Amino acid sequence: MDKVYHFLTIASLVLYWILVAGVTLRVVLKRRAVSVSLAWLMVIYIVPIVGVACYFLFGELNLGRKRAERAKQMFTPFGDWFRQLNHCQAHLPAQVGSPIHKIDELCNNRMGIPALSGNTLSLQASPDEILRSIIKDIESAQTSIKMVFYIWHPGGLADSVASALIQASKRGVEVKVLLDSAGSPRFFRSHWNSMMKDAGIHVVQALEVSPWRIFLRRLDLRQHRKIIVIDESIAYTGSMNMVDPAHFKQCAGVGQWVDIMVRVTGPTVNVLSAIHGWDWEVETGDRILPQLPECQIDDSEAQHPVQVVPSGPGMPEHMILQVLSIAINQSNKSVRITTPYFVPSADLLEILKMTAQRGVNVELIIPHINDSIMVKWASKAFYTELLEAGVKIYEFHGGLLHTKSVVIDEEFCLVGTVNIDMRSLWLNFEVTLAVDDVKFTTELSQLQQSYIDNSYCVDLENWNKRGLPARFFERLFYLFNPLL
Structure with missing residues (x-):
């Protein structure tokens, strides 16, 4: 009987090794952001079996x-x-x-809209x-x-x-x-x-x-x-x-x-x-x-x-992310973003940092309390480098701020269903409007300002004084950003 148990143990280890090796190869061979691939590999190795199961369930865009x-x-x-x-x-x-003309060109060339x-x-x-x-x-x-x-x-x-x-x-x-x-x-x-x-x-x-x-x-x-x-x-x-x-x-x-x-x-x-x-x-x-x-x-x-920008399986990939990148890169004075869930891709994170570093006033407004514990901690993992780059971060205290909006130079705006996270920008069926209307944009900017008036501005010096447990949870949940 001991030999049978020994054989089953060895067989199980070999099968698990083959499974992990196979999933690793699949992760590596998929064309996607390197940071996403590395995050998935860490999840697979840090959380054995569960990590592999999560990849099969959430790792690839599969509409059926x-x-x-x-x-x-x-x-x-x-x-x-x-x-x-x-x-x-x-x-x-x-x-x-x-x-909007550049956004029009992109959407027209990629989807005919x-x-x-x-x-x-x-x-x-x-x-x-x-x-x-x-x-x-x-x-x-x-x-x-x-x-x-x-x-x-x-x-x-x-x-x-x-x-x-x-x-x-x-x-x-x-x-x-x-x-x-x-x-x-x-x-x-x-x-x-x-x-x-x-x-x-x-x-x-x-x-x-x-x-x-x-x-x-x-x-x-x-x-x-x-x-x-x-x-x-x-x-x-x-x-x-x-x-x-x-x-x-x-x-x-x-x-x-x-x-x-x-x-x-x-x-x-x-x-x-x-x-x-x-x-x-x-x-x-x-x-x-x-x-x-x-x-x-x-x-x-x-x-x-108005430019309607849809995204989702079956439609051209990453179109809303491209529109967001075009809009932010064209800013000359200000970028103001509201989003309930902030877990940006590496590319979008660099765009936000670079925009602030070239002297544009970049403001991010997110809820102080979130209905997702994982997103709450993962979002905070980005605070330090954003604050060091000059991005202003406001935590809203008037409820769960669920508004998804971007105002550029108080001249044009994006408004719709899109969160600043991997799921919205890469996975889900979403829609946003790019609006070239100064009056409407001003009204939206004033609403955003009312959110700021009911927010706490995160200070870099005080932020750096946070305790070790907070830093641990930030890094822990940051590893799961492909799932967020």
Whole structure:
């Protein structure tokens, strides 16, 4: 019997060695940032077995065979639709400011999506204002309502939105709602799910979480977009999920979530509708290409060009990261960023440091208390080198600051669903708007300033006095940044 145990022990060690060696080769041979590969190797070696399992679950961008094939087939028809926008009167390259012009060139060359003028933008920063505005527009809907959200959490005014959708469906409006499976489990267990379906609303669960699928596609790949399109004439996007903050995660100890949404009218609405159509087809196989915008442009009015920048599996890789890099590198005076989760790639970290070192005022606003312990400590691992480079870091004390925004030189801005972390910039389905509108940008910058007024500025001298336990946790969780 001892010989059997000895043989099984040796066999298990050999098999484990072969497994680790195989995974190591796969990590090394994959084309990705060296820092990411090294981080994965450290996770695999420091946390045996668990590290290997984590790599199989989270290590590679795997949409799943059916969805991947569907996304590949979709690229041509959607690309053809996007390229037709270049012949629309709303595409006015000469009217687009130089920062957006370069972003327009990138998005146009990589995906066929041009920046479009003739939009109106309304910044909404109060949860009550956002939800009541959405309800009002739903109540006025005549033909269609399309939604995609990461989280739908029943309670408060979110229930009023659901009720408004049910009433809209009953009066003949076609309603399509796409919700992420991992982000909205409470909704799918609630009575609202069945009530909405019974009313004729098409409710679809995106990227369904199931123990049978964990090795068929990457488990933490999520549908993170937030888009509403009503009658192909009004759209919303931004950082806020379909939740009422007063009824959401009240026991998490982070305070209420602080978010924004942008209400849009004009030709950009049709582009956001096409992004919803992309997501709908990836999940269901049903193609819904929206109508092309009519693009009646009044030359006497400000044009407000907006570039829609989507990202996610099946779309050109790293497009939002490239847009963010272009925007920051073009700054001359200031860069102000708000993000709830800050775990940048090595390249983005160097861009931020270099920008501050060339004399640009770089400000980073993040929540003091985060709902993710791992992200909280991993974020702090970057503080020292950022502060030494001259980046100003503010920790917001008024709740969980969930707004995702970037303001450059107070002249143009980026706003949408994108966090400054590896998952948002490399993995998830995301969308952001690049807005060349000084008035809107000024309004967003003033909102960011209100966040700073309710924040603590991290001082390098005091930061360097933090204790050894804090330094240990920073470095420990920094090792897991590929998972964050």
